[in-house]
Amino acid sequence: MGSRTRTLLARALPAAAIVIAAGLGGFFAYGHLVESRLPVATVSQAAGAAPVAASTAGSGKARPARSGEEPHPRRAIPDKLPDIAFADRHGVMRRLSGWKGRPLLVNFWAPWCSPCREETPLLEHLSRERSRDRLQVIGVAVDSRAEVLDYARRAGIKYPLLIGERPGLESVRALGMEAVFPFSVFVDARGRIVTVKIGELRADQATLILDLVDDIDRGRIDLATARREISRGMARLAVARARETHGARS
Numbered sequence: 001m002g003s004r005t006r007t008l009l010a011r012a013l014p015a016a017a018i019v020i021a022a023g024l025g026g027f028f029a030y031g032h033l034v035e036s037r038l039p040v041a042t043v044s045q046a047a048g049a050a051p052v053a054a055s056t057a058g059s060g061k062a063r064p065a066r067s068g069e070e071p072h073p074r075r076a077i078p079d080k081l082p083d084i085a086f087a088d089r090h091g092v093m094r095r096l097s098g099w100k101g102r103p104l105l106v107n108f109w110a111p112w113c114s115p116c117r118e119e120t121p122l123l124e125h126l127s128r129e130r131s132r133d134r135l136q137v138i139g140v141a142v143d144s145r146a147e148v149l150d151y152a153r154r155a156g157i158k159y160p161l162l163i164g165e166r167p168g169l170e171s172v173r174a175l176g177m178e179a180v181f182p183f184s185v186f187v188d189a190r191g192r193i194v195t196v197k198i199g200e201l202r203a204d205q206a207t208l209i210l211d212l213v214d215d216i217d218r219g220r221i222d223l224a225t226a227r228r229e230i231s232r233g234m235a236r237l238a239v240a241r242a243r244e245t246h247g248a249r250s
Contacts, residue, residue: 077176080191081106084140084171086162089149094162099136103213104187107201108172110143111151115200116182120155122203126210127159133214134189136160142168142181186210189217195230208233 081104085095096106107123109116127137137159141148148163164171172179175196183198186209194213197205209230215221221229 077193077196078174079193081185081187081193082171082174084162084164084174086140086164086168086171087145089152089161089163094160096138096162099138100191101189102134102136103189103210103217104185105135105137105206105210106140106185106187107137107182108140108142108168108177108184109182110141111147112143113181117151117155119182119200119202120157122201122206124157124159126206130210133210135210138162140164140168140171142166142172142179186213188213188223192223194223194226202237204237205234208237 081096083095083097085093088094096104105123105126107119109119111117123137123139126135130137139157139159139161141161142164144165145163148161151157152161169179175185177183177196180198182200183196184201185196186194188194194216195209197209212221212226212229212233216223216226
């Protein structure tokens with residue numbers, strides 16, 4: 001191999017690593033993947049996300065997916081948030097439509113999921129700090145009621161929780177998603193799904209998305225433009241994070 005070839009490879013490899021890291025950022029943006037009003041999503045397992053399969057009969061406990069298991073057929077992600085209904089931590093049935101007219105961050109999670117636990121403090125912080133923007137954070141837990149309540153008590157979760165147990169996986173599929181936890185659905189005040197973030201949500205990502213959702217609700221920007229801005233912004237954040245990681249390892 002000549003010296004010129006080695007030099008080109010040396011320059012190309014770091015750039016390729018950054019592109020790959022950006023692709024594994026755990027982000028799914030409508031504007032990046034679809035053109036039609038009814039987007040059809042291809043959702044892959046993302047870095048920082050835990051896959052699950054349906055629970056064994058009668059156990060009510062989700063288990064990790066095994067290699068070779070057939071995934072559920074891919075479905076279209078709806079334009080608007082489905083009106084999911086589950087019991088809250090007090091056993092009262094609650095519907096997502098009960099928060100109609102407010103921007104929502106609906107986080108799908110499970111107590112056994114490590115990335116889910118990592119993002120809990122951020123979600124609690126957003127619930128408090130974004131209340132001035134009328135944001136409502138809602139957790140949809142897919143696990144047994146006892147496990148969810150025990151973890152919520154220990155973690156000090158104050159925002160509303162809906163506990164899906166095994167039927168919670170059906171709500172995941174109603175959103176056109178695979179059971180890869182955590183993932184967060186961002187919804188504007190009109191009930192439209194703006195974007196979906198797969199994997200652990202980070203503070204800079206949340207700020208980017210929620211600021212644009214607020215711009216939509218205030219009439220400063222339209223939905224299509226917001227989706228494009230989210231897609232570009234998330235790519236920039238992923239590249240910056242990859243560079244930081246590369247620099248720390250150098």
